[in-house]
Every structure is written in C-alpha cells, then in structure tokens.
Amino acid sequence: ESPLLLLCLVVEELEKINHPSRSGHYSINFSSLKTMEETKLFKCRPLLMILLIYLLFLNGTAKSEVYTVGDADQWNTGTNYLTWSQKYNFSVGDILAFNYVKGQHNAYEVTEATYQSCNASTGVLAKYESGNDQVKLTEAKKHWFICDADGHCLGGMRFSVDVKEAISSTNGTASTPPAHPDNSYASERRCTVIYLLAFGALLARCFSSWMIKLNCFLYFNIYFFVYFFNLLYNV
Numbered sequence: 634e635s636p637l638l639l640l641c642l643v644v645e646e647l648e649k650i651n652h653p654s655r656s657g658h659y660s661i662n663f664s665s666l667k668t669m670e671e672t673k674l675f676k677c678r679p680l681l682m683i684l685l686i687y688l689l690f691l692n693g694t695a696k697s698e699v700y701t702v703g704d705a706d707q708w709n710t711g712t713n714y715l716t717w718s719q720k721y722n723f724s725v726g727d728i729l730a731f732n733y734v735k736g737q738h739n740a741y742e743v744t745e746a747t748y749q750s751c752n753a754s755t756g757v758l759a760k761y762e763s764g765n766d767q768v769k770l771t772e773a774k775k776h777w778f779i780c781d782a783d784g785h786c787l788g789g790m791r792f793s794v795d796v797k798e799a800i801s802s803t804n805g806t807a808s809t810p811p812a813h814p815d816n817s818y819a820s821e822r823r824c825t826v827i828y829l830l831a832f833g834a835l836l837a838r839c840f841s842s843w844m845i846k847l848n849c850f851l852y853f854n855i856y857f858f859v860y861f862f863n864l865l866y867n868v
C-alpha cells in the first residue's frame with residue numbers, strides 16, 4: 634500500500650507548494666489566479682494525474698521477486714521445503730533461485746504424480762542442474778519441484794508452489810517474509826480506501842474548474858477499480 638500513500642502525499646505536497654498561502658483553507662478564489670504560471674500549473678495537473686495512474690499500473694504489473702529456495706539454508710537436505718513454500722505468495726514473473734553445490738543436487742520441475750512418487754523416470758517437465766538455477770514462474774498454476782539425487786526427494790527435497798496471476802503491487806511484498814496475516818492486510822486496505830475518499834473530497838474542494846473535477850473523478854474511479862480488483866482476488 635505504501636507506494637499509493639506516497640503518491641497521494643506527493644500530490645498533497647505539490648498542492649501546498651503551488652498555493653502556500655492557501656494551505657490552511659481549501660478553497661481557491663479564481664479571480665486571484667491571473668498569472669500565466671498559475672494557469673499553466675492548472676493545465677498541467679490533469680497530466681500529473683495521468684502520470685500517477687500510469688505509475689500505479691506499472692507498479693502493479695512489473696514487480697517481480699526473486700525467492701531463494703530454502704532462504705538461508707538454500708537447496709539442501711535437512712530443510713523442510715513445504716514450510717518454506719507456504720511462507721510466500723508466488724505470482725507470475727517471480728523467480729525461484731535454486732542455489733546448491735553442482736553435482737550434489739539438482740532441481741527438476743515435475744508433474745504432480747512424479748512429485749508424489751519421487752520417481753523421476755517419467756513426468757519431468759524441466760531439469761536444472763547448474764547449481765545456480767534461476768527458474769522463472771511464467772504460468773499461473775501449481776508447479777512441483779524435486780531434487781532427483783538419490784533419496785533426496787523422499788528425504789524432503791520437494792515442494793510445490795501455487796503461482797497466482799500477477800495483479801497487484803501487494804503480491805510482490807514477499808521478499809520480506811509476510812509480516813501481516815490476511816485480515817490485517819484487509820484492514821490496511823480499508824484504511825487506505827478511507828484515506829483516498831477523504832483525499833478525493835479534499836481535491837474536489839480545491840478545484841472549482843469542471844475539467845479538473847472530471848479528472849479527479851476519473852482518477853479516483855480508476856483507483857477504486859484497482860482496489861476492488863485487489864480485494865476480489867487477493868484477500
């Protein structure tokens with residue numbers, strides 16, 4: 634959520650810079666806006682809004698994370714990879730980094746049946762054996778990984794990841810371990826929505842030109858669209 638709040642704060646700060654004398658009360662007397670500079674600023678504001686919307690979308694779609702399998706333990710025997718894989722929410726575009734001593738282990742992407750049986754004579758979808766394998770998760774589906782070294786798979790070197798479609802910026806927050814349980818996430822979102830509502834009302838009071846009001850309206854509609862999309866798919 635923080636990039637969104639940051640964007641809002643930037644807009645708010647710009648308001649204060651543009652109209653330092655009016656920061657206390659939020660109404661603009663149009664008869665005082667006669668200089669070219671201020672007219673130009675008003676004409677630029679919709680562009681600024683559009684720019685912010687683009688930033689929002691870029692932020693939501695382009696973010697991908699690199700997950701080192703096993704974190705500090707890396708890809709090795711003696712680690713519980715089921716526990717590891719359940720710590721994170723993986724989305725399309727994320728990368729699994731398998732780090733291990735080449736020759737001691739490997740990483741095979743396999744079918745579910747092969748994952749269950751640990752018999753890699755069939756059902757191998759991809760083989761990674763370099764010791765420093767970067768596996769990009771390109772599809773929104775379940776992926777299964779095993780180590781095919783003798784007995785390692787049965788010994789616990791296997792896990793599955795349920796890869797979700799990359800929709801929102803909140804998907805990518807997992808490089809830091811998920812600090813908030815789902816319900817606190819939802820309340821955080823509600824807070825942001827309330828903040829946006831308040832901020833929208835404030836903006837609408839600032840601008841009396843109908844063009845800018847229309848822009849505000851579109852801007853916040855897109856915001857809310859993105860938010861409810863997030864709520865539907867991620868909580």
Ligand SMILES: [Cu+2]
Pocket residue numbers: 709710737738739780781782785786790
């Ligand atoms: Cu192994």
